Amino acid sequence: MNPIQKIIIFIDSQQMIGIDKDGNIICQFDVSTAAKGVGEQKGSFQTPRGLHRIRAKIGAEQPINTVFVARRPTGEIFDEALDTQFPNRDWILTRILWLCGEEPGVNRHGNVDTQRRYIYIHGTPDRVDMKIPGSHGCVRMKNEDLIKLFEMVKVGTKVEMIEKQQK
Numbered sequence: 140m141n142p143i144q145k146i147i148i149f150i151d152s153q154q155m156i157g158i159d160k161d162g163n164i165i166c167q168f169d170v171s172t173a174a175k176g177v178g179e180q181k182g183s184f185q186t187p188r189g190l191h192r193i194r195a196k197i198g199a200e201q202p203i204n205t206v207f208v209a210r211r212p213t214g215e216i217f218d219e220a221l222d223t224q225f226p227n228r229d230w231i232l233t234r235i236l237w238l239c240g241e242e243p244g245v246n247r248h249g250n251v252d253t254q255r256r257y258i259y260i261h262g263t264p265d266r267v268d269m270k271i272p273g274s275h276g277c278v279r280m281k282n283e284d285l286i287k288l289f290e291m292v293k294v295g296t297k298v299e300m301i302e303k304q305q306k
Contacts (some may be wrong), residue, residue, distance in 0.1 A: 143288075145262075147299040148278060149304040150177055153270040155278070157291060168268035168288065169234055169261075176272070177302050179240075179251040184275045187246045191298040194239035196289060203282050207231045207261070213287045217264060229275055233262030233282040234289045238284060238298055245266040260298075261285070 143157035143165065156220060157166040158188050178185030188195050206215040208231070215221060217232050238260065239255035241244030247253065263279040273279070278300075280288065 142293065143291045143296055145299065146288075146292070148172070148300045149296065150188075150228075150272075150300060151303045153272065154304075155280075155288075157288065166287065166291065167269065168284045171263070171267060171269050171271060171273045172300075173276045174242060177300075178186065178244050179253075181250045181252070181256055184227060186241065186253070186272075186274070186276055186300060187258055188300050188302055189246045190241040191238045191246065192241055193236050193251055193292055193294055193296045195235075195237040196212070196292070196294055197235035198233060199289070201233065203286065204232050205261075207235060211239070211245060214294075222264060222266075230264050231248065231261045231277075232264065235283050236260040236289065236292065238273050241297075260288070280295060 142169055144160045148155045153170050155168045155170045156164050159165045162251045173186040175184045177188050181185045202215040206213045206217050217230060238253050238258045260274055260278045262285045264281040
């Protein structure tokens with residue numbers, strides 16, 4: 140697989156594309172961003188806009204549906220019984236791509252710092268509908284899609300989150 144040079148997330152259409160070094164779209168995935176829309180403020184539970192980069196890749200070699208808390212595998216594997224036991228848990232599964240803002244005052248430093256807000260691209264239970272905003276600020280993906288993406292990116296890959304796609 141070609142490595143991705145840049146990821147673009149179109150928040151209005153809940154779509155993600157991966158672009159190679161020649162500017163070609165080499166993958167496309169459905170995603171789910173924040174239920175509360177877009178915004179950069181700490182505590183807003185919104186998805187931040189603008190230019191970011193992947194700060195860290197977490198969870199390589201973990202089994203699909205591995206449960207993460209505070210970026211660490213808990214030893215649990217998500218299943219229906221665990222879901223029933225913890226019905227209100229915001230599940231972070233399989234892999235984590237931790238994002239860092241690149242624009243001081245917009246999504247970096249102070250009360251708008253994407254990294255300090257713990258904004259990730261991460262896996263989610265299969266029951267979660269993609270293309271419907273529902274996260275607490277992160278970008279949710281189907282676990283199988285996230286594993287593919289994880290293998291195609293490296294730390295430092297640029298990520299741009301765009302509120303409205305140009306027609």
